[in-house]
Amino acid sequence: MDDKKNIAIILAGGVGSRLGLDKPKQFLKVAGKTVLEHTVDVFQKHEKIDEIAIVMHGNYLDIAEQMVATNHWTKVKKILNGGSERYESSLSAIRAYEDMQKEIGNLQLIFHDSVRPLVSPKIITDVIEALNTYDAVDVAVPAVDTIITVNQEQHTIEDIPKRAKLNRGQTPQGFKYETIATAYEKAMQDKHFAVTDDCGIVLKYFPETPIYVVAGEERNAKLTYPEDIYLFDKLFQLKTTQLTESFNGSVLKDKVMVVFGGTSGIGADMVNLANQAGAHAYACSRRNHNVDIRDRSAVDKFLQDIYAKHKRIDYIVDSAAILNKEPLMHLDDATIDTIIGINYRGMVNISIAAYPYLQESKGCLLHFTSSSYTRGRSNYALYSSTKAAVVNFVQALAEEWEPEGIRVNCINPQRTKTPMRVQNFGIEPEGSLLQSETVAKEALKALEANITGEVIDIKLM
Incomplete structure (x- = not known):
């Protein structure tokens, strides 16, 4: 000792x-x-x-x-x-x-x-x-x-x-x-x-x-x-951290977690790993439970149902996002509205709906950004700008909600092999991408970490 x-x-x-x-x-x-x-x-x-x-x-x-x-x-x-x-x-x-x-x-x-x-x-x-x-x-x-x-x-x-x-x-x-x-x-x-x-x-x-x-x-x-x-001021905006502890699934036992966008990629892996560790983890999306995060009433209804079942919600995760790797002028209005609606308005809706549950449990709200948040990239105009907005939103919300005991952070994974990335980039060399399960483990660690307002980097070792 x-x-x-x-x-x-x-x-x-x-x-x-x-x-x-x-x-x-x-x-x-x-x-x-x-x-x-x-x-x-x-x-x-x-x-x-x-x-x-x-x-x-x-x-x-x-x-x-x-x-x-x-x-x-x-x-x-x-x-x-x-x-x-x-x-x-x-x-x-x-x-x-x-x-x-x-x-x-x-x-x-x-x-x-x-x-x-x-x-x-x-x-x-x-x-x-x-x-x-x-x-x-x-x-x-x-x-x-x-x-x-x-x-x-x-x-x-x-x-x-x-x-x-x-x-x-x-x-x-x-x-x-x-x-x-x-x-x-x-x-x-x-x-x-x-x-x-x-x-x-x-x-x-x-x-x-x-x-x-x-x-x-x-x-x-x-x-x-x-x-x-x-x-x-700029350094604080770009400030990131890395978690050093090993993944310990036992801390998730009996915790209640909701993952929006959790039916594929990183979100799905988070749900699977959490349930294996004894948590009560639920995934929802437009395909699963018909929850469109652009509609706050749908988000509210899903959280109400989970709360009615367990009388608490400890973690709420927003892993939903849309990436269209195209020049801005190639996108029609419907696609633009969908990207902004899912990537930004959806984040806002989830956060507002999450507040009363996390205030009660003193829990954690977790969003996802992208390495493109530091600088907009060609053919990523909407995606990278919405991911930059995630960081500013998380930093502001963490400060607002810290007196309530609510932790708000975001995960910043390096390039990760997910269905969305394959759809936009095709097959890429083995070893050049993070595995979604690796990112999921780090994201689960972040839920229990005693930090707030942080951008948590996950990089290839």
């Missing part, structure tokens, strides 16, 4: 001077939430994080307290007053946990910049796992640009270091409590102290401690300059 306690320290003491704004950059809104809210959410939802402390300027402590209540951040146990310098904020957290370390020991502090809201759960997991072997862990990505050192007076190049060893540091940075506390104790005795981050303090004042480096990600960027706001 692992008795280590992982404390996330969210460093939010910055005042945003480089942005030239009248409020700290962690309070800027991006993709519907403040940067700080996005950041804390990642740690709140991470299963290996036991507790969170937010460190910020004293003028904004009341705002943080309000955020904790509004967002139901149950893991946030401390809101600490930070200093004007980064090291003062880190030191504030170290001292705040001194008594807990004495009492229970085995504390691990995970320091993270509040203005890196796109940190992935994988990076956090990698840092925590590395602490099983090392006492200090950093996160970095290789430098892709040539780095030069410049003579500040003459504005000339002094040196061009070899790029092979150069990396750009990120956060989180993880430490065994005694390691970072000892390094800071020594640092505070140095009259010429000048270090920019916590790993730098360990490197300088506790040099016998190796600092392991975990691979970072380019999207784990830091909000620094005004133009970053627009970039971050």
